[in-house]
Amino acid sequence: xxxxxxxxxxxxxxxxxxxxxxxxxxxxxxxxxxxxxxxxxxxxxxxxxxxxxxxxxxxxxxxxxxxxxxxxxxxxxxxxxxxxxxxxxxxxxxxxxxxxxxxxxxxxxxxxxxxxxxxxxxxxxxxxxxxxxxxxxxxxxxxxxxxxxxxxxxxxxxxxxxxxxxxxxxxxxxxxxxxxxxxxxxxxxxxxxxxxxxxxxxxxxxxxxxxxxxxxxxxxxxxxxxxxxxxxxxxxxxxxxxxxxxxxxxxxxxxxxxxxxxxxxxxxxxxxxxxxxxxxxxxxxxxxxxxxxxxxxxxxxxxxxxx
Numbered sequence: 001x002x003x004x005x006x007x008x009x010x011x012x013x014x015x016x017x018x019x020x021x022x023x024x025x026x027x028x029x030x031x032x033x034x035x036x037x038x039x040x041x042x043x044x045x046x047x048x049x050x051x052x053x054x055x056x057x058x059x060x061x062x063x064x065x066x067x068x069x070x071x072x073x074x075x076x077x078x079x080x081x082x083x084x085x086x087x088x089x090x091x092x093x094x095x096x097x098x099x100x101x102x103x104x105x106x107x108x109x110x111x112x113x114x115x116x117x118x119x120x121x122x123x124x125x126x127x128x129x130x131x132x133x134x135x136x137x138x139x140x141x142x143x144x145x146x147x148x149x150x151x152x153x154x155x156x157x158x159x160x161x162x163x164x165x166x167x168x169x170x171x172x173x174x175x176x177x178x179x180x181x182x183x184x185x186x187x188x189x190x191x192x193x194x195x196x197x198x199x200x201x202x203x204x205x206x207x208x209x210x211x212x213x214x215x216x217x218x219x220x221x222x223x224x225x226x227x228x229x230x231x232x233x234x235x236x237x238x239x240x241x242x243x244x245x246x247x248x249x250x251x252x253x254x255x256x257x258x259x260x261x262x263x264x265x266x267x268x269x270x271x272x273x274x275x276x277x278x279x280x281x282x283x284x285x286x287x288x289x290x291x292x293x294x295x296x297x298x299x300x301x302x303x304x305x306x307x
Contacts, residue, residue: 001050002267010086011077013220019274024257030242038238038287039260041066042074045286046264049073065294071286075266075279077217081144084112086217089120093218097178098123100211104174105166107210110144121171128167135163150204157202173200181215181222188228189213189278190249206232213278225276226256234285242284252277252284 008014026035048060061067073079085106092099102120109115118134135142143149149162159165176199184192189212196208209230216223231239231248239248246254256277266273275283 001053001264002270003273004053007077007083008268010083010090011217013217013225014268014273016220017225017273017276018268018271019259020272021259022257024254024259026255026258029246029251029254034238034241037291038242038283039263041287041290042283043260043263045071046074049078050264065290069289069293071290072282074275074283074286075273076213076282081110081112082214086214088112088115092120096182096219097175099218100178100181100215101171101174103214104170104207104211107207107214108149108162108166109142111142114138114142121167123171123175125168125171128171132163132167135167149207153202153204170200181212181219184222186224186227187222189216189223189225190228190230192223193230205230216278225278226274227253227277229253229277229281231281232285234288235281236284238284238288238291239281252280255280 003014044061044063044066048066051060076082085103088106089099089102092102101123105121106112106115114135117138118131121128121131151162154160154162154165157165157169159169177196180195180199181192189209192212193205193208196212197203197205200208209232212223213225216225228249229252231252236248239251243251256275256279260275263275265275
């Protein structure tokens, strides 16, 4: 399906992610049964997105698990919260450091209503006192639950809470982080996370990975999502089931070179938008959730409007 015009304008990476068939094959490298199941899950999840885009109100799929529970899209760019955050920060794009500061803030808070209520951050920490006070005094629940923020690690850098980290500590580090990112050309997320962690001085690798994915969507010349990519604990079990002898970080790069037959890829000006290593890592994570829910275990997040 062709990408909606609004999303074409919102993100800047679509052209870079268009891929011709590279002729790569994964036969012999993955468990054929598990891989087929994972691809079928991704295929049906994409078809659900297409049906919703067309405004269909009936049953979205015959798969009862997919129809009832919430799963991220195969392309993370299509997720509601990602669209919301990128839309909110679009005007900041000319200032990479300010954009990165507020994207990391948005991803940490993980709740658009809270960010809109307290306001965006400034690179000058003196102007962030108001945001800090707004956050402290805001009624709970004020933070989302999708991204757990490890508050305990902040004590190592002298921050008593996440509010101090976002409003006063992060602005002092983000300029150096942005300067590094601005000089990158087609860098791997896996390597860049280590460099940013060293500058930041605290281990927030998950959040820095999320930030670099967002960077790749808006500053695609800096980050390449088709090469070395970190594997989260949610995706690793699936990738190990596919092939226990290949490093998961290498396996997603191999998969990114594979053209899946009959897959409902997004298209950009009629060109196929490939599945990157980042997309495959996310798909592996969501497939694990799907498999668990089919087995009657796991966190049950209902799909809005599910039947």
